[in-house]
Structure formats: structure tokens, C-alpha cells
Amino acid sequence: MQDASRFEFIKSQHVASLTVLRAAIEDFSYDRHAHEEYAFGVTLSGRQDFFSGGQFHKSPPGNVILFNPEEVHDGQSGGEHTLDYLMLYVAPSQLHPMFAEVLGQPNNAIFRSSKTLIQDVRLRTAILQLARLVTQSTASCIDQENTLYRIVERIVQLSGAQHTEQRTSRPDALLQRAKAYIHAHLTQDISLEEISQAAHLSKYHFLRLFRQHYGITPHQYVINCRINAARAALLEGASLVDVALRYGFSDASHFNRRFKRIFGMTPSQYRRDIAR
Template identity: 30%
Template structure:
């Protein structure tokens, strides 16, 4: 029996139970995410349909009941894997929060948690992540706050927080790893770091590949190829992703979208909106009002 197609719909929201995090409830059919990264741990649960994506040099398919975790700073894409598309819930968990939870579980200081690139196919974990996300969303929609207990019809704050801790601690205990360190660091890493520093220093300053090449003593062709091999993106695309990441804080603070666009090197608001939508699935104004 054929399933009806999902629509392109996304709602970002926030919860006081997970400070500094964005949470997403969405379904997609036509939308496809261009290569991008997040500064947080991306913890999705696929509820219906299936998503395909490129991550860590491979093609992956995440079906309903799976939890395709993406590590912070890691490049990935996203698109439908089946005709109807996919519906999912996502927590963008701040690095400090998950690291602190890992320390609490172990009872001592731990390295940053890291997760293998393979899709986590664990229906019990998926149920826990979905339940925590739903309880937090219901609590947020009720208008209740951590300091208010007057509303008798609001979802139980303790239940929502307990579900969140249960879901993320289960993820850590079952699948948390330590990031593997290459035995030998690439001799090109310092050159790539120099180019990244130049690209990140002032996002409003125009740069050419020739400027990067001159800084590391290579030809423009070799500098661009080295950077793309190391990061997965050419210099201009990598800089656009960095601009988008740095734009999030002022957007959260309520700065006007046009001002954020200008301050982060975008040509104009429409240029900013076009790139923002490709990465987040919604325009920056709607993201800002989450």
C-alpha cells in the first residue's frame, strides 16, 4: 500500500530543560540539505519514512526506528530515501551538556563522547529519544517554565527531564566512544589551519583563493585542492557554513535578520536567507522566533 508523501514542514523550538539547544520537529519530501555541519551533537530519531545522507565518506540510510547521530563539526547532507520522504524529531545537544553527562555517568572526567558513523538501529533507544523529545515539546507548548508549578494541566516537568536524561544517558552508555586519533598527523594540517584562520578572522572581508595560497606558499590550484580534501568543502563553501554557524547567536539574541546578514558577510538578506534555508529547512526569521 502506497503512503502519501510528507510535506516540507519544520518547526524549531527550545526548552529550558536543555539550555542552549535547538530542537526540531519536521517532515520533508522535496527539501534536501546541502553539505553542512552543526556545532552540537545532532541526535535525530526517524519516526516515519526514511532519510539518506552522506557522512564520514559513506552513504547512509536511516529508516523509521533508527537514531542516526552526527558528531559536532562533521560534514553531512540529508534527503529523502523513499518516495514519501521522512518525518523525524531532532535534538541539537550542546557539546558541554553531553560531555558533563558522560562525566556524571562515569564518575570521573572523560574525553568528549564520539559516535560511530553507522546508523544506530535500536528501537528501544529510538523510543526513549522520541518520548523525551515529545514530552519536552508538549511542556514547551504549554507555556510552563522550570519555576512555575501552578498549571495543573501542564506536562510533568520531572517526567520530561527524567525522559531526557534517560534518553541521552542510554545513548552514551550503549554507543558512546572516544574519537580515534590518527597515528600520524598529516603534514598538511598546519597549512589547512592557516587557511581556516584567514577565512574565519573577519567574515566581512573579501578573500580570494590567491590570498590563501600566498599565506601557505602554494599555487591557488593546490591550495584549493588541499583545503577541499581536508574539509570536504571548497574554501568559499566552508566559509559560508562558518558564517551561518556564527549567525545563530545574534539571531537567538533577537538581532534583526538584515543586520545579522550584513555583519556576517552575506551580500544581502535574501542571500543569507537562501543559504540559511538550505541548512536549516526554514528561513532565519522563522528560526529566530522559535
């Protein structure tokens, strides 16, 4: 029996970190997770229901959805109709120079959107246009780069981006220590005690604080980071079994199940899509 939901990833042949996801969801729900990239999406039909930023959202057709890097979210179809949507994923290293240029700053600027849902025709049109350009083999590099720049420019014009050079609160700083420890030990069997010690917090205070700040548990975050690292290793040519074992999954089947709950497809299917 085939899945009723469909997912397709298309990698840009011109802009190194740009990937398009086209999805139709009927009977699938994403686990709470976070991507390393910025994500710009448009709900095409149906309704997109998801958690992000500590609250639940409902996106009708035509809405733009913005996710910052490492912003926790999930997602599923809302209502009775199939959810059709597309997302653009772009690495921060690709966008930070663009944000800096738009705002007239001399160096790379790190920005986070203060808005998750936006109703704006110009921004929606630019996202849809870039998705079309990526899927058309005749589109040029300058076409894609120019449209991506227009997306960044419009986000700034809508005042939905904020510079992150702000004072970091003590809880934020402590949790950043924990996240750094997790990233540095992804291939090891780390414990909650070890992570909380890295944050200089008691184990259960850390657990409660982490969940309050990010909407997921430290364990869920570790799994998410391992999936993202494993995805990168797969795209560099590593074997599925080696990647699964390297990042702490008991076997390829366990890795497949976890991966599919974040990307909607198995690691092998994802790598095949990206390699086209």
C-alpha cells in the same frame, strides 16, 4: 503555492542549548553543511538519505542518526513516501560534562561518535521521549536533564563514542589552522589564498586536502560558518538586514536563500519558532 515540506524548531524552556526539529520532507534537499551542536535524530517514516563521513547512508524508519559537531552532511527524502523525522540539537558545552561523568573522568570530555546510523530501541526511545518532553509545557527541568543524560549514557554503552585526545596528524593540524582563521575572520572578505596561507599550504593543495577531509569546499565551509554565526546574532536580537550585511551576504534575500537551504526555513521563521 505552499511548500510541501514542513519544518518546526522548538526550543527547550529548561535546558539552555536543547532544540528539537520536527520535519516532513517531500520536495526539499539540504545543502551540505555542518552544525556546531551534537545532533541526535530518529527517522519516523519514509526513508532518510544523506551523505556523512565520506559515504552515503539510507535510514529506514526506527533508525537513530548521530552527527558530531561540525560533521558535514546533507539530506533528502528517499523513495516515494514523505520523510518524517526529528532531531535534537545540543551544544557541546552541555554534553561534555555528561560524557565525562558517564566515563568517570574528572574533566569535561570531548567525544565524537564513531557511528552515524544506530539501530537500538533504548536509544531511540530516549530520544523520542526527550523530544516529547520539550514540546510539552508541563515537563520539568529535571525530566529533560535526566532523559538527556540517559541518551549520553546509552551512546557510551553502545561503544559509539571515542575520546578525542589522540595524536593529531599533520594534515588535521594544518586544516584546523585554516578553520580557526575562517572563524576569526567571518565578517571579512577573506580569500582562498589567505586561508591556505594560514594553513601553511599552497592554495590548490589546500583546496584538495580540505575537500577530501570534510566533503565540502572551503567556500562552502565559510558560508556554513557565516550562517551559524548569523543565526546566533539573530537570536540575540540583531536585525535581519544588519546580520546579512555583517556576515557577507549581499542583501537579506541572499541571506534568506542560503539560510533556508540549511535550516529548511527563512531566518525570520526560525527566530519566530525559537522565540515561542
